[in-house]
Amino acid sequence: MTISNWRETRLSRLLATRLPVMATGLHWLSNADYVAAAVNSGMMSFITAASFADLQALRDEIQRCRELVGGRNFGVNVSMLPKLLPGDRTEEVMALILEERIAVVETSGRDPSAYVAPLKASGCKVIHKVPQLRHALKAEAAGVDAVTLVGAECGGHPGESPVGTLVQGVLAARALRIPFALGGGIASGEQIIALLALGADGVAIGTHFLTAEEIPAHEDYKQRLIDAQAGDTTLIMASVRNTMRVLRNETTETVHTLEREGVNDIQQLLPHVRGILGRAAYISGDWQQGALSVGQGVGLATRMAPLADLIAEFEQQADHALQRLCP
Ligand SMILES: Cc1cc2nc3c(=O)[nH]c(=O)nc-3n(C[C@H](O)[C@H](O)[C@H](O)COP(=O)(O)O)c2cc1C
Numbered sequence: 001m002t003i004s005n006w007r008e009t010r011l012s013r014l015l016a017t018r019l020p021v022m023a024t025g026l027h028w029l030s031n032a033d034y035v036a037a038a039v040n041s042g043m044m045s046f047i048t049a050a051s052f053a054d055l056q057a058l059r060d061e062i063q064r065c066r067e068l069v070g071g072r073n074f075g076v077n078v079s080m081l082p083k084l085l086p087g088d089r090t091e092e093v094m095a096l097i098l099e100e101r102i103a104v105v106e107t108s109g110r111d112p113s114a115y116v117a118p119l120k121a122s123g124c125k126v127i128h129k130v131p132q133l134r135h136a137l138k139a140e141a142a143g144v145d146a147v148t149l150v151g152a153e154c155g156g157h158p159g160e161s162p163v164g165t166l167v168q169g170v171l172a173a174r175a176l177r178i179p180f181a182l183g184g185g186i187a188s189g190e191q192i193i194a195l196l197a198l199g200a201d202g203v204a205i206g207t208h209f210l211t212a213e214e215i216p217a218h219e220d221y222k223q224r225l226i227d228a229q230a231g232d233t234t235l236i237m238a239s240v241r242n243t244m245r246v247l248r249n250e251t252t253e254t255v256h257t258l259e260r261e262g263v264n265d266i267q268q269l270l271p272h273v274r275g276i277l278g279r280a281a282y283i284s285g286d287w288q289q290g291a292l293s294v295g296q297g298v299g300l301a302t303r304m305a306p307l308a309d310l311i312a313e314f315e316q317q318a319d320h321a322l323q324r325l326c327p
Pocket of ligand 1: 027
């Protein structure tokens, strides 16, 4: 690897991006403005389908994004619940993705096997995101184009037996044949070089970009992220086998108390953790309320800035790290 070519990997070639970096799906937050800012800065990014109340609203957002990216490719994130439940919209969302000829799909949650063949036949690249290597291997066998493995540090869902990103990386490099990205705690350019050195083909970032200007959330929430230390996140909902890493706040205190008291029924936790409360917090800035996905990389957030500036800083840090290694 030389200083000039860390940017070109199997993942950047697969996605036809300038950088081997993905700004992955963020519920309520990765809208057309955010995704377009990421794509126009050289990354791949994903509109989160679950954030839209109906399919027409998702279609409108895709159209808005198309106008903002000037012909560049962008993706849609399809987060599936662990089990198929009544009211699940995955089939309809996948049909819309095919109709709209979306370039890349990021799936997470359930096994995506059923959707891989039709998506690939239409020319869409499929990247499945998982917290455990065994699921990544299953996705590889199902024919996905690439996988993203997230480690214990990540915001959102680190799985039920979280494994740190560095350990995941070595395991993945030894076992997978298809291109893979690593996520979980990536909040500096130096880490990109470290993970490429492990054998990863790229990185996936959520938390570090939450303070981007394009993120549609209140400044008080972003300021809290800037003030937070790396230890200000916590894990909730292991009791219902739906572990989430979130910002420590009044809601997590309440949920921890309930879990200590032996609550292990999602229905009893839902009044505190339902997604709509998180959305209200993003709008009002009252970060004490709701289960707000945030990873340990929050300890490295220093400023609100355009997404293009945040990624430009990463590139400089990555170049310097490589110079240090290969003067
Ligand atoms: C606020 C927030 C919302 C997220 N929403 C989703 C989502 O809707 N679907 C999904 O697949 N992943 C979601 N994630 C996970 C991210 O796409 C990504 O995997 C994760 O943030 C990477 O770890 P990091 O936070 O340490 O960068 C979310 C993460 C955050 C921080």
